[in-house]
Amino acid sequence: MGFLLRYIDCCGSNGNGQLGLNHSEDIDRPTFSLAVNQEVEDIAIGGNHSLILFKNKNLFASGEQCGFFDPALDSDRFDIVQKDVTHVCAGWDFTAIVKNNVSVFLYDKNGKRHLIDLSENAKFMRSSLHSVIIVDNKGSAFAFGDNKKGQLFGDMITDKIVPEPKKITFEDLPNSSFNGLMVLDCCMGRDYTIFYLYDEEKDTNIILMRCKTDRFSILTNMYSTIGDRDHEIQGSVGVNKSQWFFVDKHVKINGLKSMWSSVHVWYNKDDTGNKLVSFGNNVYGQKYDGSKLEEEIDSFDVGTEHGLLVTKDKHKVYAWGWGEHGNCGPSSDGSLKLLFQDDGERIVQNVFGGYANTFIVTSRMPM
Amino acid sequence: MSETETIYDQIEIEDFTFDPDTQLFTYPCPCGDRFQISIYDLQDGENIAVCPSCSLMCEIIFDEIDLQEYLDQIS
Numbered sequence: 001m002g003f004l005l006r007y008i009d010c011c012g013s014n015g016n017g018q019l020g021l022n023h024s025e026d027i028d029r030p031t032f033s034l035a036v037n038q039e040v041e042d043i044a045i046g047g048n049h050s051l052i053l054f055k056n057k058n059l060f061a062s063g064e065q066c067g068f069f070d071p072a073l074d075s076d077r078f079d080i081v082q083k084d085v086t087h088v089c090a091g092w093d094f095t096a097i098v099k100n101n102v103s104v105f106l107y108d109k110n111g112k113r114h115l116i117d118l119s120e121n122a123k124f125m126r127s128s129l130h131s132v133i134i135v136d137n138k139g140s141a142f143a144f145g146d147n148k149k150g151q152l153f154g155d156m157i158t159d160k161i162v163p164e165p166k167k168i169t170f171e172d173l174p175n176s177s178f179n180g181l182m183v184l185d186c187c188m189g190r191d192y193t194i195f196y197l198y199d200e201e202k203d204t205n206i207i208l209m210r211c212k213t214d215r216f217s218i219l220t221n222m223y224s225t226i227g228d229r230d231h232e233i234q235g236s237v238g239v240n241k242s243q244w245f246f247v248d249k250h251v252k253i254n255g256l257k258s259m260w261s262s263v264h265v266w267y268n269k270d271d272t273g274n275k276l277v278s279f280g281n282n283v284y285g286q287k288y289d290g291s292k293l294e295e296e297i298d299s300f301d302v303g304t305e306h307g308l309l310v311t312k313d314k315h316k317v318y319a320w321g322w323g324e325h326g327n328c329g330p331s332s333d334g335s336l337k338l339l340f341q342d343d344g345e346r347i348v349q350n351v352f353g354g355y356a357n358t359f360i361v362t363s364r365m366p367m
Numbered sequence: 368m369s370e371t372e373t374i375y376d377q378i379e380i381e382d383f384t385f386d387p388d389t390q391l392f393t394y395p396c397p398c399g400d401r402f403q404i405s406i407y408d409l410q411d412g413e414n415i416a417v418c419p420s421c422s423l424m425c426e427i428i429f430d431e432i433d434l435q436e437y438l439d440q441i442s
Binding site: 013015016018047048092129148190191215259260261281283284303304305322324325355356 | 373374375376377381382395397398399400420421422423
């Protein structure tokens with residue numbers, strides 16, 4: 001048994017060597033960056049740096065901010081920067097990691113800081129430019145960073161910047177039975193957060209938005225598509241306020257991701273098959289239009305203003321949205337385009353979208 | 368891109384970083400560079416910040432009265 005070789009190809013914005021290609025030129029075709037005999041757990045991409053987390057808990061970094069780990073590191077090639085890492089996320093100019101599932105560290109221009117030890121194991125991390133959310137195995141969420149628009153804590157903590165992780169609560173929802181809400185998933189745009197919550201007591205799911213202005217009508221359009229029409233949208237956005245709705249009981253949400261100004265929901269209604277639907281800013285074709293795609297989707301990811309999907313056969317990657325830096329391929333016009341097709345010997349494991357760049361993880365087919 | 372006149376998004380002035388030395392307001396662009404506009408352009412009524420590395424443009428949301436605290440920082 002045993003060959004787990006993973007290949008990482010990438011394209012797009014590379015001004016600070018964040019693609020790990022030994023140079024700092026943008027490139028518009030997926031180009032080989034790294035091969036490792038390890039499964040890829042996650043790839044986190046920041047403003048001008050990238051991090052690859054492998055299943056063996058080794059974290060590799062390339063780009064400008066990898067120097068926060070070690071100033072001697074080359075900035076345009078992936079090198080190991082940390083061990084024992086179980087979760088990673090990146091923002092504009094920082095990296096946050098969880099070591100051994102509980103210890104949260106922040107690396108930024110001020111050096112390394114140990115922020116908190118969680119009492120439960122971390123499940124996932126989400127980030128935006130200057131904010132981080134960590135969700136643990138029990139569905140409790142902790143956040144730190146930019147809260148200027150109330151995007152993290154709503155009415156509960158009104159500080160504009162929250163430097164240390166604090167627990168996110170939803171007591172601003174004027175309904176006393178909303179105790180013990182679990183965070184199932186969440187995603188952050190440039191200045192808003194969408195939470196996908198589970199109310200155990202009532203066995204209902206809730207989509208909740210925290211932001212100052214929903215200028216792209218994201219929440220109301222989400223409600224029209226996946227909301228429970230027996231109930232109205234409740235609450236209101238505005239600094240430190242929350243707005244939310246109950247999710248249609250027939251809808252199962254399998255993916256919830258955000259570009260900087262649009263939200264993308266992968267859901268299944270009444271077991272009729274998964275659908276990918278987008279809400280928000282569409283000036284560069286950021287909203288997914290899969291009307292010409294005949295294949296089913298295996299998985300998807302989004303970057304700052306572009307999206308990527310893997311087809312069910314795991315041989316093709318399509319891209320859509322803003323592709324000015326080559327992150328959607330050489331002839332991007334916003335519409336869904338084939339970005340990568342393997343030669344028949346490899347399968348696509350994952351795709352990751354960053355700041356106008358794209359990472360594709362492939363593996364060799366079993367012999 | 369043909370949509371060179373498209374405004375990508377609106378961003379409030381409080382979110383920008385102001386550098387008194389360069390007199391520039393900057394804010395991250397989705398490409399990894401930064402949108403920028405000078406305080407004097409804002410005084411002249413200009414409200415579109417541009418990115419030096421790509422075609423994206425954003426509209427700065429501000430009132431003229433907001434500018435004074437930044438002007439005071441310029442020595």
